[in-house]
Amino acid sequence: MTTIYLVRHGQASFGAESYDKLSPNGEIQAKVLGQYLDKILKEEPYVVAGSMQRHQQTAKISLAEYFPEVNIETNDAWNEFNHQQVFERYDPSFSNPQALKQSFAQSENPHQFLSEVFGHAVKRWTANEHQDYDESWPEFQNRVENALNSLCEKLIETKPPYAVVYTSGGVISILIGKLLGLSVEKTFALTWAIANTSITTLRLVGNEPQLLSLNEHQYLKAIDPQLLTWV
Numbered sequence: 333m334t335t336i337y338l339v340r341h342g343q344a345s346f347g348a349e350s351y352d353k354l355s356p357n358g359e360i361q362a363k364v365l366g367q368y369l370d371k372i373l374k375e376e377p378y379v380v381a382g383s384m385q386r387h388q389q390t391a392k393i394s395l396a397e398y399f400p401e402v403n404i405e406t407n408d409a410w411n412e413f414n415h416q417q418v419f420e421r422y423d424p425s426f427s428n429p430q431a432l433k434q435s436f437a438q439s440e441n442p443h444q445f446l447s448e449v450f451g452h453a454v455k456r457w458t459a460n461e462h463q464d465y466d467e468s469w470p471e472f473q474n475r476v477e478n479a480l481n482s483l484c485e486k487l488i489e490t491k492p493p494y495a496v497v498y499t500s501g502g503v504i505s506i507l508i509g510k511l512l513g514l515s516v517e518k519t520f521a522l523t524w525a526i527a528n529t530s531i532t533t534l535r536l537v538g539n540e541p542q543l544l545s546l547n548e549h550q551y552l553k554a555i556d557p558q559l560l561t562w563v
Contacts, residue, residue, distance in 0.1 A: 366397025412500035
């Protein structure tokens with residue numbers, strides 16, 4: 333019986349020219365994550381990470397703290413959807429990341445503003461009425477669900493005690509939504525609750541993954557409440 337740890341990447345560089353890079357705070361989060369995993373994982377895990385820079389950075393920084401010699405299997409099936417394109421298709425002015433960051437900073441309630449914009453942008457994408465996306469909503473769903481199915485098949489064959497997957501909030505939300513039978517709206521509502529470097533735990537029973545815990549992040553607050561971020 334394998335325990336699967338789904339890890340969201342550390343804080344990325346919101347509003348920068350390239351979002352896909354850990355911020356200095358994100359690097360610290362990844363290090364603290366590794367120190368926490370060192371306490372709870374007693375045997376070498378099977379490790380897989382998306383191919384995005386923020387996935388790879390989080391994996392390498394954290395692994396240096398607990399099992400530095402472990403090989404990272406890179407699989408782009410665990411990559412996040414193109415959130416920048418989803419924002420752009422909803423509002424072309426957001427094609428410039430700085431424009432979104434500026435609007436975010438100038439709003440009275442930045443987190444609520446970003447949540448509302450994201451909600452409208454995702455609603456346009458998931459409605460499947462527009463064909464101007466590189467990856468449609470159904471294609472993203474299928475990719476992520478197939479990634480988990482393939483992982484489970486691998487784990488059933490190799491039987492490691494643990495598997496650690498470095499991925500993104502949207503990916504984790506899709507999988508939890510699938511396991512719990514959530515609507516699209518409730519699935520994406522989870523995205524705003526999943527903290528950077530939080531851990532969502534599944535247990536593989538037979539060939540079926542079961543949810544054990546969601547969005548564990550108290551280990552960060554125990555070190556420094558300022559480490560806890562969602563964007």
